[in-house]
Amino acid sequence: xxxxxxxxxxEAIRHKAVVTLGHALFNDETLSNPTGQxxxxxxxxxxxxxxxxxxVNEQSGLVPGANTDRLxxxxxxxxxxxxxxxxxAPVYSEAIxxxxxGYFYDGRAASLDDQVAGPxxxxxxxxxxxxxxxRAVAEGPHAALFERxxxxxxxxxxxxEAFDKIKTAIVAFECSPTFAPFSSKFDAYLRGTAALxxxxxxxxQLFTGSRTGxxxxxxxxxxxxxxxxxxxxxxxxxxFSSSSFHNIGxxxxxxxxxxxxxxxxxxxxxxxxxxDTFIDFGLGDVLxxxxxxxxxxxxxxxxGRGDFLRINGKFKTPTLRNVDARPTPDFVKSYGHNGYFKxxxxxxxxxxxxxxxxxxxxxxNFTERDPYARLQGQPIWPxxxxxxxxxxxxxxxxxxxxxxxxxxxxxxxxxxxxLRTLSDQRPAxxxxxxxxxxxx
Ligand code: HEC
Ligand code: HEC
Numbered sequence: 001x002x003x004x005x006x007x008x009x010x011e012a013i014r015h016k017a018v019v020t021l022g023h024a025l026f027n028d029e030t031l032s033n034p035t036g037q038x039x040x041x042x043x044x045x046x047x048x049x050x051x052x053x054x055x056v057n058e059q060s061g062l063v064p065g066a067n068t069d070r071l072x073x074x075x076x077x078x079x080x081x082x083x084x085x086x087x088x089a090p091v092y093s094e095a096i097x098x099x100x101x102g103y104f105y106d107g108r109a110a111s112l113d114d115q116v117a118g119p120x121x122x123x124x125x126x127x128x129x130x131x132x133x134x135r136a137v138a139e140g141p142h143a144a145l146f147e148r149x150x151x152x153x154x155x156x157x158x159x160x161e162a163f164d165k166i167k168t169a170i171v172a173f174e175c176s177p178t179f180a181p182f183s184s185k186f187d188a189y190l191r192g193t194a195a196l197x198x199x200x201x202x203x204x205q206l207f208t209g210s211r212t213g214x215x216x217x218x219x220x221x222x223x224x225x226x227x228x229x230x231x232x233x234x235x236x237x238x239x240f241s242s243s244s245f246h247n248i249g250x251x252x253x254x255x256x257x258x259x260x261x262x263x264x265x266x267x268x269x270x271x272x273x274x275x276d277t278f279i280d281f282g283l284g285d286v287l288x289x290x291x292x293x294x295x296x297x298x299x300x301x302x303x304g305r306g307d308f309l310r311i312n313g314k315f316k317t318p319t320l321r322n323v324d325a326r327p328t329p330d331f332v333k334s335y336g337h338n339g340y341f342k343x344x345x346x347x348x349x350x351x352x353x354x355x356x357x358x359x360x361x362x363x364x365n366f367t368e369r370d371p372y373a374r375l376q377g378q379p380i381w382p383x384x385x386x387x388x389x390x391x392x393x394x395x396x397x398x399x400x401x402x403x404x405x406x407x408x409x410x411x412x413x414x415x416x417x418x419l420r421t422l423s424d425q426r427p428a429x430x431x432x433x434x435x436x437x438x439x440x
Contacts, residue, residue, distance in 0.1 A: 015172070017149040022173025024145055025166060030136045032066035032126035039119065039170070042076040048325030048423065049079040049179070050333060058332040060255055061339015070124040073280055074105050075339040080321045080424070083175040084232075084239040087111045090283060093244075098314065099283060100244040105315045105337045107245065108286045112171045117163075134162040182237070184321065185421040190236050196421060203418025206411055223351070223405050223415060228317045240320035240422070245283045247313035247391040248402060249354050249366075249384030252279070253338040279385060280338060284312035313386025325423040338385070344416045352405040352412060353380045355397030363404060366395035 025031065026039045042063055044052035051063050061075050082103070090099040090107035102110055109115035119125040120133050128136070137146055138154040146154045149169060154162050173179075186204075188194035196204065204213040208231065209222025215233045230242040281288075281296035287309055288297045296312045297305065315337045324344060326333055335341040341350065355364045359377025367389040372379065389395035397404045407415075 014149070014151075017145070018169050018172045019176045021142060021145045021149040022169035022171070022176070023178070024142045025137070025170050026173050028136075028140065028142060030140045031120060031128060031133055033128040033132055034066055035136075037066040037126055042119075042125070043079050045178075045426070046325070046327040047331070047333065048322030049076075051076050052327070054331045054333075057334040057339065058342055061253060061334035061336075061342075065122070065124040066127045067123070070127070072122075072124045073278075074337045075334050077105065077318050078322055079174060079179060081180045081239050081319050082112060083180060084237060085241065085243050085319075090245060090287070096242070096244055098245050099287075099311065100242060102243070102316065105318075106282050106286045107316055112174055113167055116167045116170050116174075130159050130163045133166060134159050137162070137166055181424050181426075183424045183426070185423075185425070186238075186418075189421070197417070199414050199417045200421050201418075202411075203414035203416070204421075206407070206415055207418055221411075223407060223411070224400075224402060225351075225415070229320050238321075241317045244317050245311065245314035246317060246393055247282070247315070247384070247386055247388075248351075249313075249387070249392050250315075250336040250338065251340055251382040252385040253336075253340040281312045281386070282337065283314040283316075284309070287311055307388065307390065310390050312388060313384070313391050320419060321422050322424055323422060324420045344419050345412070348407075348412045348415050348419075350381060351402055352407045354384075354403035355394070356380050356404060363397040363399075365397060366392055 029036050029038045029041070031038065042051055043049045046052060051057055053063075056063060057075075062071050062073065063076060064071055085103070086101050087110065088101040089110040090102045092099050099107065101107065103112060103115040104118070109118060120128055121130070134154065134157075137143065143154055146165070146169075150165050154165075157165070185194055185196070185200075189196050201213065205211060205220050206223045207213075207225045207229075208215065208217070209219060209224065209226065210217030211220045212218070215226075215231050228242055228244060228246060229240040231238045231240070279296070284297070284307060285295040288295060288311075291297075293303060294301045297303065297307060297309075323335075324333075332342055335344070335347050341347040355366075356362065357364060357375050357377030357379050359375070362375060362377050364371050364375065364379060366384075366387050371387070372383070384392060386392070387395075394401040394403045399406050
C-alpha cells in the first residue's frame with residue numbers, strides 16, 4: 001500500500017470509530033439529567049426518526065423532556081437525510097420570495113454542530129450541562145469508544161474540548177448512511193429495480209406535476225407539492241425539501257400539552273404564560289429576537305412595525321422521506337410543527353381544502369378583515385395559527401393552489417400512496433438489533 005492510500009485508510013478507520021461512538025451516544029440515556037433519555041427517545045428510527053410513542057403522538061403530538069413535566073413546544077421532526085440539507089442560517093432568496101436554510105422548524109441553528117448542543121442542554125429536552133454531558137461520557141459505558149475515536153481519553157480534555165468532540169461524533173453519526181440509506185421503494189423505482197403501482201405512480205405525477213414524475217417531464221394535473229418538497233434535478237438524491245420557510249396555515253393545536261406548561265416552579269425557563277393563546281411564530285420567533293425585538297415583533301418591546309420581515313408563522317419545509325415509517329400499521333404519528341395532524345390522509349385533505357367550507361363552491365378569503373364573517377357553510381378546518389395574509393400561502397384560496405387544490409378523493413389517496421413509497425426498507429438484521437446497539 002502506498003503512503004497516501006495508507007493515510008486514507010487510517011482516516012477511514014478513524015472516521016468509522018467516530019461514527020460508532022456517535023451511534024452509541026445517540027442511544028445513550030446517561031447523557032440526560034435525570035438520566036433515562038437519549039436522542040433516540042424522541043427520534044426513533046422505527047418511527048421515521050420521530051417520537052416512538054403512538055399514544056402521545058395521538059393525544060398531544062408534543063413530547064416531554066428528561067424532566068417529564070417540561071414540554072417542548074414542537075414535535076420532534078425526522079432526522080433522516082439531514083446531511084443533504086444546506087448548512088447555513090436562514091437566508092432570504094429573491095428567487096423563491098422567502099428564507100431558506102437552517103435547522104429546527106424555525107432555522108435557529110445554522111449547522112448540525114450548532115444544533116446538537118440544543119437537545120443536550122435544553123431544559124425541555126435532555127436538560128444537562130456541558131460538564132454533566134462530558135462527565136457522563138468520561139465515566140460512562142462509552143469512554144473506551146471515545147478514546148478509540150479520538151486517540152485521547154475524554155477525561156484528559158477540557159470540558160469545552162471534550163464537549164466539541166462529543167458533538168462531532170453525534171453529527172458524524174447523523175451524517176452516516178444509517179440516516180440516508182436511499183433504500184425506499186421510490187429509490188428502487190428510480191434505479192429501475194422496482195415498479196410503482198399505478199396508484200403510487202399517479203400520486204408521484206400529482207406530487208410533481210410531471211408525467212414522468214421527474215423534474216421537467218410533460219405537465220400533468222399538479223398538486224404543487226414539489227415546489228417546496230423539492231426533488232434534486234442533478235443526481236436524484238432527493239431530500240423532498242428546499243429547506244425553505246412557509247406558512248401553510250397549520251391550525252393551532254389546543255391538545256398540545258405545552259399549553260398547560262404553566263407552573264413557574266417546575267418550568268422556570270420555558271414557562272408558557274400565554275396558555276391557550278400561545279402562538280408559535282416560527283421563523284418570526286428567531287429572526288426578530290436576533291434584532292433584539294420580541295418574538296413576532298408584537299406586544300411589549302416591539303418597534304411598532306409588526307411583521308415587517310414577513311416571517312411570522314413560517315416553518316421550515318420538512319423532508320418527506322420516511323414520513324409514513326412506523327413500527328406497526330396502527331401506530332399513530334403526528335405531523336406539522338405542533339403535531340396537529342394525526343395522519344397523512346388528514347394532512348393531504350387539509351392541503352386540498354384549507355380555504356373551503358361545507359357550502360359548495362364557497363372559498364374563505366384570508367385577505368378580508370374578518371374572513372369568517374359572512375360564510376354560508378362551516379369552515380372545514382379551524383383557523384390557521386397565524387392567518388396573516390402577508391405570510392399565509394395562497395391566502396385568497398385560488399383554485400389549483402395550496403388550500404384549494406381541486407383534488408378528488410382519489411387524487412388525495414394517490415398522493416398518500418406515493419408518500420408511503422418514501423419509507424426506507426431496513427435490513428432485517430438492523431430491525432432486530434434496534435436500540436440495543438449501545439453495547440456494540
Ligand atoms: C425530548 C425530545 C427530544 C430529544 C431527547 C431530542 N430531540 Fe431533537 N428535536 C426535538 C424537537 C421537539 C425538535 C424540534 C424543535 C424545534 O424545531 O424547535 C427537534 C429537532 C432536532 C433536529 C432538527 C431537525 C431539522 O430538520 O432541522 C435535530 C438535528 C435533532 N433534533 C437532533 C437531536 C439529537 C442529536 C438529539 C440528542 C443529542 C436530540 N435531537 C434529542 C425533540 C427531541
Ligand atoms: C408552499 C410550500 C409547500 C407546499 C406547496 C407543500 N408543502 Fe408540505 N410542508 C410545507 C411546510 C412549510 C411544512 C411544515 C409546516 C408546519 O409544520 O407548520 C410542510 C409539511 C408537510 C408534511 C408534514 C411532514 C412532517 O414530518 O410533519 C407533509 C406530509 C407534507 N407537507 C406533504 C405535502 C404534500 C403532499 C404537498 C402537496 C399536496 C405539500 N406538502 C405541499 C411546505 C409546503
